[in-house]
Structure formats: C-alpha cells, structure tokens
Amino acid sequence: MKDNTENKQVLEKIANGITWWIGSIPSLIAHTLFFIISFLLPLLGLVEFDKMLLILTTVVSLEAIYLAIFIQMSVNKSHEKIEDIQEDIEEISEDIEDIQEDIEEISEDIEEINEDIEDIQEDIEEINEEEEDDDHNERAKNVILRSNVNSNKNEIKALKDKIQELQDMIDDLKKDSKDDL
Numbered sequence: 001m002k003d004n005t006e007n008k009q010v011l012e013k014i015a016n017g018i019t020w021w022i023g024s025i026p027s028l029i030a031h032t033l034f035f036i037i038s039f040l041l042p043l044l045g046l047v048e049f050d051k052m053l054l055i056l057t058t059v060v061s062l063e064a065i066y067l068a069i070f071i072q073m074s075v076n077k078s079h080e081k082i083e084d085i086q087e088d089i090e091e092i093s094e095d096i097e098d099i100q101e102d103i104e105e106i107s108e109d110i111e112e113i114n115e116d117i118e119d120i121q122e123d124i125e126e127i128n129e130e131e132e133d134d135d136h137n138e139r140a141k142n143v144i145l146r147s148n149v150n151s152n153k154n155e156i157k158a159l160k161d162k163i164q165e166l167q168d169m170i171d172d173l174k175k176d177s178k179d180d181l
Helices: 002-022 025-043 049-130 136-180
Strands: none
Touching: 002 025, 002 049, 025 049, 049 136
8 A cells, every 4th residue: 555655656756747847948849859850851861751750640649648648637636736725715714704703792792891881880970979978988989980990991992902903813814815716
C-alpha cells in the first residue's frame, strides 16, 4: 500500500513536470526544431517523404494522446482543490453566521440593560425628589446607587465597544472570504 502511494506520487510528479514543460518556451522551440528537421530530411534525400509523414503523424498522435491525459490529470487536481476551497468557504460562512447571531443576542442584552439602567435612573431621580430632606444615610445610598449606575454605564460602553470590534472583525472576514473567491 505504501509502495503504491509512493509510486503514484512519483508518477504525479513526472506528469506535472511534463505538463509544465509542454507549456513552456523550450518545448515550443524543441517542437519547432523537430518539425523543421522532419521536413528537411526528405528535402535532403535522407528519408522518403511518405515515411517521414507516417513517422511524424504517429509521433504527433501519440504525443497528443499523452498530453490529453496529462491535461485531464491537471484538471482533476484543480477540481479537487476548488472543492476543498469551497468547503472551507462554506465553513467560514457558517462561522460568520454564528458570530452574527451571537452579536445580535448581545445587542439585545445590551438594549435590555440600557432600559434597566434608565429605569434605575428614573427611580433614583424620584427618590431624590421625594427624599431631599432625608437623613445622611439616605443620601449616601443615593450616591452609591449613582456610582453603580455610572459604573454600569461604563461597563455598557465597554460592551458596546467590544461589539463594534466583533462587527469589524466579521466585516473583515466577509471581505477576506469574498477576496478569496
């Protein structure tokens, strides 16, 4: 099994090398020289024209058969690579969708927290209006509540900044996946 895989890899390397060489300038020059020499041989009287044509036709036909096989091998490899890339893109798209859903949930949670904070602020304002003459302890509680509200506002702002950062990362991933296509 291992020898079979190694043999296959060696044959693929040879096929890749031949495919590369056939599509190169040296190959064009070699073929051109071969055809020129083939047609010069009958003109110089070294080979009969009919024999040269028979040999040339046979050689060119065999070469065309092998080239077709090598080209199909290249096409098959390219197709496999494209399928792998498509699978990767699908996985990335699914991940992006999951991240977007998470961001939407976080945004909803932040909106709820904002609403709760607004309610707390209104309650604090009402308490302040009703209890302006209350003792020092009540005022201390109000100060603590305000401090907590400010702290919550700072935490919400940090969450909003983090959400924006995640959104920017999603946008970058989308852009990268479009560029890869």
